[in-house]
Amino acid sequence: MTNNGLEAESDAGRAKAFAGFAAELSPHDGRRAAIDALYRAQETEILLGLIAAAQSPPEMVRQAQAMARRLIATMRERPAANAVQGLMREYAISSQEGVALMCLCEALLRVPDAATRDALIADKIGGAAWRKHLGHSPSPFVNAATWGLLITGQLVAPADETGLSAALSRLVGRAGAPVIRAGVDIAMRLLGEQFVCGETIEAAISQAKRQEARGYRYSYDMLGEAAATKEDAERYLAAYEGALKAIGAVAGGRGVYEGPGLSVKLSALHPRYARSQRARATDELYPRLKKLAVLARGFDIGLNIDAEESERLDLSLDLLERLCHEPELQRWDGVGFVVQAYQKRALAVIDWIVELGRSSRRRIMLRLVKGAYWDSEIKRAQLEGLEGFSVFTRKIHTDVSYLACARRLLAAPDAVYPQFATHNAMTMASLRVMAGENFAHGQYEFQCLHGMGETLYDQIVGAGRENRPCRIYAPVGSHETLLAYLVRRLLENGANTSFVNRVSDAATPIEALIDDPVDAARALAPIGAPHPAIRAPRDLFAPARENSSGLDLSNEARLKGLAKALDKSAREAWRAGGAGASARAIVNPADADDVVGYALDAGRDDVERAFAAAAPSSWAERAPAERARILYAAAERFEAHAERLAGLICREAGKTIPNALGDVREAVDFLRYYATAVANPDFANATHRPLGTVVCISPWNFPIAIFTGQIAAALAAGNAVIAKPAEETPLVAQAATDLLHGAGVPVEALSLVIGDGAIGGLLTAHPGVSGVMFTGSSEVARLIAAALA
Known part of the structure; x- marks a missing residue:
């Protein structure tokens, strides 16, 4: 069959290459689209709106400060209690x-x-x-x-x-x-006993009796890591069911507001609870969540869906919406959800939940927390080169967001039951003043962690005090299961900006603990300025070089753009090595019907031409700074074509989309790394002479990262390069070579030779070779070394 015939036959394969990916997209509109827009927005873009939503009249701020001052003074008089x-x-x-x-x-x-x-x-x-x-x-x-x-x-x-x-x-x-x-x-x-209420739910319930007698309420949390296997998920489900039955047995008909409840982590109920497995996770996870909710309703105890990492929020909102409209759960207000105020989307999420409560004719229990994954959220965004952070970089910005969210919750008593989780005396006092003097059963409650909030809330709970309810979040589990939770608590409260840390230090004046966060945020110039000590993802390696840009695969808006780019990439006519009747078809290893493109393998004459072109190259005489500039320009081109290249890598090398994007990022990092190395004034042509003509042989499993990394290192040093990619992945090698040429690398300084191992043998044995860069098996490496000896 002719190449034209093969191309016609593969049209269907190309069209369906990423059809499954596009079909799983979940386009949002209305309030969900508003949530997406704020995912990684700049702090400067949203703080003004949050300040307006959070600010209180000066008299209310003074009342809150006076109350917080009294609370802190009493806390410091009882240091051994905490x-x-x-x-x-x-x-x-x-x-x-x-x-x-x-x-x-x-x-x-x-x-x-x-x-x-x-x-x-x-x-x-x-x-x-x-x-x-x-x-x-x-x-x-x-x-x-x-x-x-x-x-x-x-x-x-x-x-x-x-x-x-x-x-x-x-x-x-x-x-x-x-x-x-x-x-x-x-x-x-x-240490663990201070944070864990009991090793079993029965032990925890027994220990809770003393605090319940004083007016506290409880929400239990069965400790454990995210499920890694189906067996893990089944074990956690059984633990949650057992906990609900044990809690229900002692609930005594107190209802969802005054009685005990349970918090569940969705990641514990399914090992694939991630955006990349959206359909499977929701289809298989939802029946388990519904089963727990129906069981909780039978005992009339609250069931809260705990907050986790920011990339899981969108999935959790889908599940919450489905649960709220579940016919078996109608006329029951025990469905709960947790919102993290440190997320930039927090206020928009609350607006959506308020609307959901009204549309489903229920009152959703909403626990407002500041957030416990801050360190990992910052680190993940930096390492993955994302466009921004999902969380605020300043604590005062989180405090402002918290107050704005709280005010929005208190304004919607028909749709939500606010649960304010905080250990900060100023935050708690602000909420108390914001809510007003009149208090009715079921209006709102405070929450604190077991072992942490007693010195504050002992002044609030019970008759003769403020007489406001507080629910203790009580972890349950063995010491072997507490570690992830324990580390989060120590990190959260050990930070030097933490209220728990600062209130215990008598050297910190009380006045420093009762600043109004709205005033503090407004005093920054510009308003919303991110923390200067926290590097933006792009600046992770500054001032040496820029970090490569990644793509947030949990953002529906970004996924929509990616789907279009992948489809466009699949429809390109990819060729390597020129045209010719003897060109071979490159077939998608995951789909035999998908002919990705065509490659024309080189022969002995092509090898000779490549060495002849490289010999007179003037590339070595260019200033190192000029070579660096061209490699920097190449990195920019690679980033501009990242999604297009990733689509090709998926089809030619059989990589997943995240791995393909990561491969392109690594190539970009290589280009900038070696460009930065030779841009150093200490690197000069007079002291760092190139070898000459270098042959670069790369493998198929990192078809653009290693291919580009070898070339970048050799070019940066002034060498002429003859590159031979793996015979399985010539198309992406050709695409990368074209981008390098387009950035300014002379054709004679970089030649691409396509073929199998025999062609590699001709290249490494050629008398014109000055050096070889090879990534592959030790066996082949020894053969090359012997040939060069």
Whole structure:
């Protein structure tokens, strides 16, 4: 069959290449589109609106400050009542001991074998000065934890330490490694018990009775990581069902407002709870969520859908909407949802939920939190080169967002039941004043974490005080399951901007803790300016170079644009090596009906022409700064064509869309990295002479990243390059070569030779070769080395 015949036959394959991807898009309009628009908006674009929504009259601010002042003074009079405050004060997260503590909390109980645990303890505890913390804190808890760490620290102290410490090390060290592990285990378990209400739901319910008698309410959370397998999800589902039955047995008909409830994480109910698996996740997850909700309704206890990472928000809103319109759940107000005020979309999400409550004729329980994944949200955006952050970079911006969201909630009592989760006395006082003096059953409630909020809310809960309800969020689980939760709590409250951290420090004046965040945000110039110490994703490697741009695959608006680009890419007529009757078809490894394009393999004469063209190249004489400028320009071109290239990589190399986009990003990073290296004034042609003609041979599994990285390194140094890609992926190599030429790399400085291993052998054995860059098997590498010897 002729090439024209093959092309006609493959039209259908091209048309359907990304049809499945496009079919899974979920175009939004109205309020959902408004939510999408704010996903990674600039802080400067949205703070003015939030300030307007959050601000209170000056008299109300003064009332809130006066109340917060009294609350904080009382909290400081009872320092031993809050173990967490004592711990945060004694072990700053930025200190050597704080870092050691965090490492242990995050990793120790995950390690299954004793030898590795011992090595971890020695690494993280041995050099820390625990002794200096012993007896400093008035909290018996902190001193008990310190003693466990001190004993362990002595056991693993450096061998050259002398005096009493060394003697203690030798004395206790005779007991061996089990004593070391026991010491750390004691310290970690003391810490865990402050955050976990009970190891079982029955134990937690029993422990809650004392606080319930004082007027507190409870929402239980079954601790655990996101499900990784179907078996994990089934186990978590069973745990949630068991918890609902146990809670229901003691609820006593108190209802969703006064009785206990349960919080569930959707990631625990399905191992593929992600945007990339949208159809499967929702189809398989929703029946499990509905089952729990129906069970909760039977006991008339609240069921809250917990907030997780920002990329999961859109899926959770879909599930919430479906649940609210579920016929079996009508005339029941126990469906709950959590909104994170640190997300830039928070206020828009609340507007949508208010509308949902009204359209579904229910009152949705809405827990407003500030957010517990801030560090990972910032890091993820930076590493993935996203267009911006999903969260605010300044704490005061989150505080403003929180107040704006709270005011919106209080204005919609028919559609939502506000649940204000905060440990900040000024925030709590602002809400109390904002809500007014008149309080009725079921109007709103405060919430705090188990083991953290008692010194604040003991002044609020119960008759004779403010008589406002507070629900304790109570984690339930073994110490082995608390780690992710524990680390989030320590990070959240150990930060130097945390209220929990600052209120425990007597050196921090009370007046510094009761600033009005609206006034503080308004005082910034410009209003909404991001935190200067937090680098935007694009500036991650500044000032050396720009970070490569990524694409947010959880943003429906971005996915819509990507779908169009992929479809356009699939309809291109891709060719490599020129035209000819002997050109071979390149077929999609995932779809035999999809002919991606055609490649004309090189022969011996083509190899000779490539070396002849490279020999007189003037590329080496160009100034390094000029070569760098051209490589920077190439990086810009690669980014401009990223989605087009990714579509080709998916079809030619069989990569997934995220991997294909990542491959292009890596190529861009290579170009900028090597350009930056030679742009350095210390790199000069007089001192850094090129080798000559370099052959670059790259593999199929990173068809543009490694291909481009090899070329960029050689070109940056002034070499002429003859590049041979893997025989399976010549089309993307041709596309990359065209972009490099378009950026200014001379044709004679970069030649593309397409073919199989035999062509590679001709290239590496040619007398004109000055060096070879090869990525592939060790066996082939040894053959090349022998040929060059």
